[in-house]
Amino acid sequence: MERSVGVIKPVFDTMSRSLEEASATIGATRWQTFWHVTLPSLKGAITSGALLTFARAVGEFGSTILVSGNLAMRTQTAPLYIFAKFNEGQVEAANAVAIVLALLSFFIFSILFFARDWLDTD
Amino acid sequence: MRPEEITTIFGNNASNGAPEGERSETTVAASVRSVSKKFKKTVVLEDIDFDIAEGESLVLLGASGSGKTTILRIIAGLEEPDTGRVILHGKDVTELPARERGVGVIFQNYALFPRMTVERNIGYGMRIRHRPRKEIRKKVGELIELVGLEEHRKKYPSQLSGGQQQRVAIARTLAYKPQVLLFDEPFGALDAQTRVRLRREIRALLKRINVPSLFITHDQEEALELGDRIAVLNAGRLEQIGTPDEVYNRPETEYVATFLGAANLLLGVVSRGDVEIGTAIIPAPVETARFREGQAIKLVFRPEDVYISRTGELPDGCRRLTNGVIEEIRFVGAYERLTLRLDLVARQPAEGEPVLYNVALAGREKRTGVPIVATRPKPEANANLLTVGDRVAVGLTAFRVLANYALASERAGRLVDTSKRR
Numbered sequence: 001m002e003r004s005v006g007v008i009k010p011v012f013d014t015m016s017r018s019l020e021e022a023s024a025t026i027g028a029t030r031w032q033t034f035w036h037v038t039l040p041s042l043k044g045a046i047t048s049g050a051l052l053t054f055a056r057a058v059g060e061f062g063s064t065i066l067v068s069g070n071l072a073m074r075t076q077t078a079p080l081y082i083f084a085k086f087n088e089g090q091v092e093a094a095n096a097v098a099i100v101l102a103l104l105s106f107f108i109f110s111i112l113f114f115a116r117d118w119l120d121t122d
Numbered sequence: 123m124r125p126e127e128i129t130t131i132f133g134n135n136a137s138n139g140a141p142e143g144e145r146s147e148t149t150v151a152a153s154v155r156s157v158s159k160k161f162k163k164t165v166v167l168e169d170i171d172f173d174i175a176e177g178e179s180l181v182l183l184g185a186s187g188s189g190k191t192t193i194l195r196i197i198a199g200l201e202e203p204d205t206g207r208v209i210l211h212g213k214d215v216t217e218l219p220a221r222e223r224g225v226g227v228i229f230q231n232y233a234l235f236p237r238m239t240v241e242r243n244i245g246y247g248m249r250i251r252h253r254p255r256k257e258i259r260k261k262v263g264e265l266i267e268l269v270g271l272e273e274h275r276k277k278y279p280s281q282l283s284g285g286q287q288q289r290v291a292i293a294r295t296l297a298y299k300p301q302v303l304l305f306d307e308p309f310g311a312l313d314a315q316t317r318v319r320l321r322r323e324i325r326a327l328l329k330r331i332n333v334p335s336l337f338i339t340h341d342q343e344e345a346l347e348l349g350d351r352i353a354v355l356n357a358g359r360l361e362q363i364g365t366p367d368e369v370y371n372r373p374e375t376e377y378v379a380t381f382l383g384a385a386n387l388l389l390g391v392v393s394r395g396d397v398e399i400g401t402a403i404i405p406a407p408v409e410t411a412r413f414r415e416g417q418a419i420k421l422v423f424r425p426e427d428v429y430i431s432r433t434g435e436l437p438d439g440c441r442r443l444t445n446g447v448i449e450e451i452r453f454v455g456a457y458e459r460l461t462l463r464l465d466l467v468a469r470q471p472a473e474g475e476p477v478l479y480n481v482a483l484a485g486r487e488k489r490t491g492v493p494i495v496a497t498r499p500k501p502e503a504n505a506n507l508l509t510v511g512d513r514v515a516v517g518l519t520a521f522r523v524l525a526n527y528a529l530a531s532e533r534a535g536r537l538v539d540t541s542k543r544r
Contacts, residue, residue, distance in 0.1 A: 022233035024220040025198050026247045027298060036250070040237040 004049030011045040051108050058104065150212075151176045151334035152197065152302045157206030159192055159358075166192050168358045170206070174302060177332040179325070181345040184355030185381070190338045193355075194304050197336065199223045210301045226295025226303045226333075230310055232287045234279035240266070240290050241275045247298035265293040269327070284312045285320050292324070296331065303328070303335040309344060321348055342382045346370065354378045376524060379422045386428070386494040388421040388466070389526060397421055397523060400466040402444040409523040423521035428496035430460070430508065436517040448512045449493065458503040459495060462516060466492045 019041070023033040039046075061079045068075040070084065078097050085094040152174040159167040166189045174180045184190045195201035197208055199220035207216045215223050234243050242249075244265050248258045266275050269289040279287055288308060295303060308324070309317040325348055328335055337348050345352050346366045353363040354377070362374045373379035376387065390399040392415060395407040399421060413419060429440045436442055443464070450461040496516075508514070 016231070016233070018229045018231060018233040019235060021198075021200050021220070022227065022229055023235075023246075025200070025223070025225055025227045026250070026294065027221045027224070028246075028250045029221065032250045036246070037235055040235075043237075 004053050007049035007052060008042060008045040011042060015041055048112055051112060055105060055108050149176050153209040155207040155209065157196060157203040159203050166358050170360055172353055172363055174334045174336055176334055178350045179328055179335045179337060179348060181337045181339060181349030181352045182355055183339055183342065183345040183352055185340055188355045189358040190355050191306060194306055194338050198225050198227045198304055224301045226300030228291045228305045228308055230307045232291040234287055234290055236279055239276050239278055240271055243290055244293045244297055246294060261297060265296055269293045285316055300333060303333050305335060305337045307338055354381060373522060376420060384425050384495065385422050388492065390419055390421055392417045392419055402466055404441050404443060406523060418526040420524045420526045421521055422524055423518050425495045425497040427518055427520040429517040429519055430496060431515045432512060434515040436515065440517040440519045443516045443518050446514060446516050448508055448510050448514060451508060451510060457497045457499050459497050462494050462496055464492045464494060464516060
C-alpha cells in the first residue's frame, strides 16, 4: 500500500490542475472529471504501484509468519515454503519454488521496463 | 462551410437565456459588475466593471500581476469574487459552479486531454452530456472541418503543433455552444511568426462563428489586432476601455499611454488655454478646456507624432513645441528612431508669483534640456536627412493633455470608458 502511494502521489502532485479545470468548464461533474481525466492520467502510476505492491507482497516473510502462521496448503506462502523446505533439507523443492518466484519477479520487472512508455504519465 | 451552416451549428447566441422584451440586455453577452478580489491581504481586483457585447471580442490588456487572469477565472467560475456579480446573457451566474456556466475557456497550455484523440477531445463536452453517439459524430466532424484539422482527427495532442492544439481547444469548447469564449494568454507559448498568423486565423474564425470572446494578454500589438475593444488593467484596476483607436490615440492615463506603445511625457501647467512646458508654450484651447488655470498637467505624445524640421517650418496642423538638438539617430528597420534634447528651460517666475512648475532637468549628467524620442518613417527619413548635432524645430502633430496627479490615490476608482462617451 505505502508503495502504491509512494508511486502515485508524486505523479498526482505534478499533474496539471488545468486539465481538471478544463473538464469542469466544459461541464463535467467532479466524478466525470475523475473518471475521464484524472484516472487515465494516473493509469501508469497506478499500474506500476500495483505491480510493486504485488511484488512486495509475494516476497513478504516476517509479517506473514507472524500474522497467519505457517500452515501448509492453507496460510503457507511461497517464501515460507522455501524457508520450510530449506530447513528440512529439501533443497530441490525450495529451489523449484525459488525459480518460480525469480521468474515472476523477472516478468514484473520486464513489464515495468518495457512498458515504460505506456506507463509514463504525461 | 457556408455561414448559414455555421449558424445552424451554433444557434443564435443572442437568444440564449435572455428574457423576451429586454432588448437592450440581449446585446450584452457578458457583464462583470463591480468585482473585487483579495488574496489574503493583497488586493488583486478593485471594482472591475465591464460588458462584452454580443459577437464582440474584448481584450483585457495588462502587465503580469495586474489581475487579468483572475478576472478570467472569476468569469469562468474557477475563482470566486469577494464582491460583485458575473452576468452571462442576462443571467446572474455568480453562485453557479464552473460546469453549469457554459463558458468556453482556452487555457494558456490548451489543457487538452493527453489520452484522448483530437476527435475524443472535441466530443468530450457532448459525451459527458450523454448525447446520442450519432449526433456526437456529426457535430465533431463539423467542428473538425471548421478548424481545419481533418487530417489529424485520430492524433493525440502530443502529436500536434501548438497552433493545432489551440484549434482543438477552441473546437472542444464550441461543441457545447459556449455563452462566451475566454482566452487566457492564447499565444504566449508560440513563436513570434506563428503568433501573428494564428491571431489572424482566430480573429477570422471568431467573426465567422460570432461568439463573444474575452482575450487576456500583455502584448499590446496582440491587443490592438485582436480586440474590437481593449480594456487596460493596471494593478487590479481598469484604467480605460475603448476601441483600439481610442485607447492608442486618446489614452486617458499615463499608464495607458505608456503601456500601449511608446510615449513621451513632459510636465507642464495650464495657463490661459496654453500648455506651458517651462519656456515652451503650446496653444491648446481644446485640450486644456477640462483643466483649471494653473493645474499641473502632463503632455503626452507618441514618437511618431513628433515632427522635426531643419528649416523651422512646420506643416499645417502641426503645433510648435520648441527647438532641440539631435542627439542620436538609430535605424530600426521600418523607421528611424531619433533622440532629441529639447531646449526646455524652467521659466523664471515673476516677482511674487508662486512657482508652479520647474522643468525637471532629468538625468545624472548635468546637461540641460529634456530628452524625447521621435520616429520617422523611411521615406521621410530619406527625404530629409538629419545628422547628430543638427539643431531643429520640433512640432507635434498630435498630443494628449493629462492631469498630473501628485498622488495615485487622487484618481483611484476613476475609470474612463471612452466607448460610452459618444
